[in-house]
Amino acid sequence: MWRVSRDLVPETPTGVDHTERGGVDLPSDTPAVPAQRGRWQRGLERYGYRAPDGAELAERLVPPMPDGPGVTPDPVPPSPVLARLGIALPAGLWSWLVRWSGWLGPVGVALFGGLLRFASLGQPNAVIFDETYYAKDAYALWHGGYETNWPDDANGKILGSPQSIPFRTDPSFIVHPPVGKWVIGLGEWLFGMHPFGWRFMVALLGTMSLLMTARIARRLFRSTLLGCVAGLLLSVDGLHFVMSRSALLDLVVMFWFLAAFGFLLLDRDRTRALIARHLENTPSASGDWLTVGWRPYRLAAAVSIGLMGATKWSGMYVLVAFWLLGVCWDLGARRLAGTRHPLRYALWDATLAGPLLLLVASTVYVASWTGWFLSSTAPDKGGYGRDWALHRAGLSPEYVQGVRMPFRVDMTWVPDALRSLWHYHSAVYDFHVHLTSPHTYQSSPWSWLVQGRPVSYFYDSPKLGQSGCQVNECAREVLAIGTPLLWWAGVAALAYCLYRWALRRDWRAGAVLCAVAAGYLPWFLYPTRTIFLFYAVAFVPFLVLAVTMMIGAMIGPAKASPERRVIGVTAAGLLILLIMCNFLYFYPLYTGETIPMDAWRARMWFTSWI
Numbered sequence: 001m002w003r004v005s006r007d008l009v010p011e012t013p014t015g016v017d018h019t020e021r022g023g024v025d026l027p028s029d030t031p032a033v034p035a036q037r038g039r040w041q042r043g044l045e046r047y048g049y050r051a052p053d054g055a056e057l058a059e060r061l062v063p064p065m066p067d068g069p070g071v072t073p074d075p076v077p078p079s080p081v082l083a084r085l086g087i088a089l090p091a092g093l094w095s096w097l098v099r100w101s102g103w104l105g106p107v108g109v110a111l112f113g114g115l116l117r118f119a120s121l122g123q124p125n126a127v128i129f130d131e132t133y134y135a136k137d138a139y140a141l142w143h144g145g146y147e148t149n150w151p152d153d154a155n156g157k158i159l160g161s162p163q164s165i166p167f168r169t170d171p172s173f174i175v176h177p178p179v180g181k182w183v184i185g186l187g188e189w190l191f192g193m194h195p196f197g198w199r200f201m202v203a204l205l206g207t208m209s210l211l212m213t214a215r216i217a218r219r220l221f222r223s224t225l226l227g228c229v230a231g232l233l234l235s236v237d238g239l240h241f242v243m244s245r246s247a248l249l250d251l252v253v254m255f256w257f258l259a260a261f262g263f264l265l266l267d268r269d270r271t272r273a274l275i276a277r278h279l280e281n282t283p284s285a286s287g288d289w290l291t292v293g294w295r296p297y298r299l300a301a302a303v304s305i306g307l308m309g310a311t312k313w314s315g316m317y318v319l320v321a322f323w324l325l326g327v328c329w330d331l332g333a334r335r336l337a338g339t340r341h342p343l344r345y346a347l348w349d350a351t352l353a354g355p356l357l358l359l360v361a362s363t364v365y366v367a368s369w370t371g372w373f374l375s376s377t378a379p380d381k382g383g384y385g386r387d388w389a390l391h392r393a394g395l396s397p398e399y400v401q402g403v404r405m406p407f408r409v410d411m412t413w414v415p416d417a418l419r420s421l422w423h424y425h426s427a428v429y430d431f432h433v434h435l436t437s438p439h440t441y442q443s444s445p446w447s448w449l450v451q452g453r454p455v456s457y458f459y460d461s462p463k464l465g466q467s468g469c470q471v472n473e474c475a476r477e478v479l480a481i482g483t484p485l486l487w488w489a490g491v492a493a494l495a496y497c498l499y500r501w502a503l504r505r506d507w508r509a510g511a512v513l514c515a516v517a518a519g520y521l522p523w524f525l526y527p528t529r530t531i532f533l534f535y536a537v538a539f540v541p542f543l544v545l546a547v548t549m550m551i552g553a554m555i556g557p558a559k560a561s562p563e564r565r566v567i568g569v570t571a572a573g574l575l576i577l578l579i580m581c582n583f584l585y586f587y588p589l590y591t592g593e594t595i596p597m598d599a600w601r602a603r604m605w606f607t608s609w610i
Contacts, residue, residue, distance in 0.1 A: 057276070057279065057336070057337075058276040058279075058280060060336060061272040061273070061275055061276040061333065061336060061337070062269060062272050062273045062276055063222050064222070065102075065219070065222060066101075066102055066218065066222060066223060066224045067098050067099060067101055067102060067224065068099065068100070068101075068102040068103075069099055069100070072095070072098055072099040074095055074099075075091050075092075075095045076091075076094055076095040076098045076099070078091075078094065079094070101224050102215075102218060102224050102227070105214070105224055105225075105227065105228040106210075106211050106214030106215050106218065106227055106228060106231055107211060108228075109210060109211075109214050109228050109231035109232050109235060110207055110208070110210040110211035110214065110231060110235075112232070112235060113206075113207060113210040113231070113232075113234070113235030113236075114203075114207035114210070116235065116241065117203045117206055117207055117241065117244045117245055118203055118207075120591065121195075121196050121199050121200070121203055121245060122194065122195045122196035122199070123195075123591070123592060124195075124458055124460075124476065124478065124592040125159065125194075125195055126159065126195070126458060127155045127158070127159065127195075128246060128457040128458040128478055129246065129248070129455070129457035129458070129478075129480075130248050131195075131198065131246060131247045131248065132155060134180070134181055134184055134198075134247050134248060134249060135184065135188070135193075135198040135247050136150050136154060136158075137172075137174060137181045138181040138182070138183075138184035138185030138188055138198060138247070139165070139167065139185060139188055139193055140167065140172075141178055141181050141182055141185050141371055142182075142185040142186075142188065142189055143167060144169060144371075144375070145370075145371030145372065145374055145375050145383070146171055146371055146372050146375045146382060146383030146384070146386075147171070147172045147174040147178075147181070147383070147384070148167070148168050148169055148170060148171060148172050149168055149170050149171070149172045150166065150167075150168065150172075151166050151168070153166075154166050158193060158194070159194070163193070163194075165193055169381070170380050171380065171382065171383055171384040171385075171386070172384060173384050173385075173427070174384065175428045175431050175432065176249060176311070176312055176313075177309070177310040177311060177312070177313070177365070177368055177369070178310065178368055178369065178371065178372070179252070179307055179310040179311045179368045180249035180252040180253070180311035180312070181249070182368075183201050183202070183205070183252050183311075184198050184201055184202065184247050184252075185198075186201050187199065187200030187201035187202075187204075198247040199245055199246065199247050202243070202244060202245070202246065202247055202248070202251050202252065203244050203245060205244075205251060205252060205255040206240065206241075206243070206244025206245075206251055206255075207244070208255070209234070209240075209254065209255050209258055209541065210231045210234055210235050211231065212258050212259065212262055212541075213230050213231050213234045213258065213541045213544060213545070214227045214228055214230055214231030215227060215262070216230075216258070216261065216262045216265060216541075216545070217229070217230035217231070217545055217548055219265055219266075219269065220265060220508050220511070220512075220545065221508065221548070221549065221552060223552065226548050226549075226551070226552050229548050229551055229576065230544050230545055230548040232576070232580075233486060233544045233547060233548065233576070233579065234540070234541055234544045236483060236486070236579060236580050236583035237482055237483050237486055237487075237540055237544065237583070238479075238481050238482050238483045238583060238586055238589075238590050239480060239481060239482035239483075239533070239534065239536065239537050239540055240254075240482075240537055240540050240541075241583075241590050242457070242478060242479070242480045242481075242534075242590050243480065243534060243537045245590075245591075246457060246478075246480075248534070249311050249312055250312070250534055250535060250537050250538060251537060252311045253308055253311050253312050253314060253315070253537075253538050254537050254538045254539075254540065254541065256304045256305070256307045256308035256311065256315070257304075257308050257315075257318055257515075257518075257519060257538055257539070257541075258541050259300075259301075259304040260301045260302075260304035260305045260308065260318065260322060261301075261322070261511075261515055261542070263297045263298070263300040263301035263304060264297070264298065264301045264322055264325065264326060265511075266297040267295055267297035267298045267301065267326070268326075268329045268333075270295070270297060271292050271295065271330070271333065272333050274292045274293075275292065275333055275337050279337060298326065298353070298357070299356075299360055301322065301357075302319075302356070302357045302360035302361050302364075303360060303361070303364055305318055305319045305322065305357070305361045306360060306361035306362070306363070306364025306365050306368075307364060307368070309361060309365050310364060310365045310368035313432070314519070314522065314535075314538065315361070317518050317519075317522045318518045318519070319357060319358065319361055320518075321514055321515070321517065321518035322357075322514075322518070323350070323353060323354050323357055324514075325510075325511060325514045326353060327346055327347075327349060327350045327353065328510070329507070330346055330349050331343065331346035332507065334346060366421075369421060371383070372386060372421070373417055373421075377390055377416075384424065385420050385421075385423060385424040385427070386417075386420055387420065388419070388420040388423050388424070389416040389417070389419035389420040389423065390416055390420075392419075393412065394411035394412035394413070394414060394419055432529070433526070433529070435529050435530050436528050436529060436530060437530055438530070439530050439532075441453065441454070441455040441456060441532060441533075442530045442531060442532060443531070443532060443533050444527075444531075445520065445523040445524050445531065447533075447608075448520070448533055448535075448536045449487060449490065449491050449494075450487065450488065450491065451481055451482050451484055451487050451488075451533070452533075452606075452608055453533055453608050453609075454479050454480055454481030454533055454609055455479070455480040455481075455532050455533055455534050456477060456478070456479055456480075457478040457479070457480055458476070458477060458478040458592055459475070459476065459477045459478075460475070460476040460477075460592075461473065461474065461475055461476075461597070462474045462476065462594060467594045468594045469594050469596075470596075471596045471597070473596075473597040474594050474595060474596055474597055474600075475594075475595060475596075475597050475599075475600035476592050476593065476594050476595075477589050477592060477600065478589070478590065478591070478592045479586075479589040479590065479609075480532075480533065480534045481533070481586070481589070481609070482536075482540065483579060483582050483583045483586065484582060484586075484605070485578055485579050485582040486543075486544075486547065486579045486582070486583075487543070489547050489550070489575065489579070490543040490544075490546060490547050492550065493543070493546035493547040493549065493550040494513070494516065494543070494546050496509075496546070496549070496550045496553065497509035497512050497513050497546045497549060497550075498513065500549070501513055508549065509546075509549065512542050512545045512546050512549065513546075515539065515542040515545075516539050516542045516543060516546070518539075519536075519538040519539030519542070520536065520539050523535065551572045551575065551576070554568050554571050554572040554575070555568040555569055555572050556568040585603070586603060588603075589603055
């Protein structure tokens, strides 16, 4: 319910922030600025804040989208740039290209990145890094519904010729939920139990995430150009590239994380469009109730978060962060629409939305364990711990985190399957929080943004005549490391977003920072846990969005002078070109190509990379 007072909406609204978005003027959520400036506004002006210009309320609620179906006029005027180049396209073709540019550009970028990811996907023909767990767990899920133990020589038999798959049915203790392994297993079911098969679905999700990032950036910044830039930058990020070509869970986590953000962004636009339509159609009144009805995109975001959590538990932090982000967006819309007490109603919304999001995400999570639930309760004949609660008193724990409880509760009324699952999860939680075994490639989250300690997934040192080596000594490596220049630019971009959010009240910067924080900051809560750089792939699309936002600022606003635009476009283009060249330079280390040892050493810019 939204209580809106039409007489609180100013006749001549002000507050449009012509934000630098590569030539696209974007309204902000800033409410009408009164004639008398408050202390807060005056204080911000010392740090560069400027009062926004005027714009219609509907445009401030829902900024116009770039060219697309239903937006682009027909016919489209000829392009002056193409005319200067002497290129003349038929009017109908030109209109169609402009009208569908919002899809053609992102799809083209995704195809480019997809070709990179699927090229020689089956190489190296080996079980690299943690594929030794997830490829076999995925096979077990698709053939039995739960993860099982494998013999020590299983990898050699799977990769051998003729192939032998030593599948067994005795359950194994597994510390990650099943969704990511179900996804990996789909590729094995389609193409077989070999490297291409278990990497196929991860590569497909990686390619789809390029399209999603481009479309999300286009909607976020209201610029097709910047949307394509975001998709292009993600396609040449080394960490995203390597994770798209490896059967690990973290790329699947990233996919659902990005999907949840995209759905939440769609919900924001849809809700604000309904508000704008209501204010336009409802006669002026002292106050009325506005309902926006059910919110399918918000529910879709909750489903995505549930699938993210059902791949790895890090999704629970995203649920809290995106719930708060949605509440803040609703608060901004209420203030802009003239609600008398926006904070009061936003808090009411929060109390309703929070439990609903939690219920949907939790239902998805529990449903992901269907294979485990359906497995046998006979000892060693079903999923790990499936029979734990059978014939066991359903009493609550005597100790919680080492603290003795003053009383115990009888939980026998809870079904055996759910009590067994709860016990299984308590064991998994204990494993995660006490995982402190040292590892050669572990790293601190403090070093992630500067790529301090990458992870070597595969390494071989062939000699002359082996694996295509044409010198005395060569190297083959698959190194999980981001494109350094992109990540280092990302550090500056995050600082820029912090400035835009804190001092310019730019909601886009706040959204990007919120997503980065949800995927990054929770790892600081476990300083003694064994963690790795490749966990950062979960938030790399949002780091790319931050860099894209900074590039939009470099290009400059549409009203800038031609000289300013030329300088900005040149600088932005040079940055993008350098990032792409940096990716190409490290490409052999991303794909396991055989290169001379001297060439490998030249790419080890820091000793911590070895």
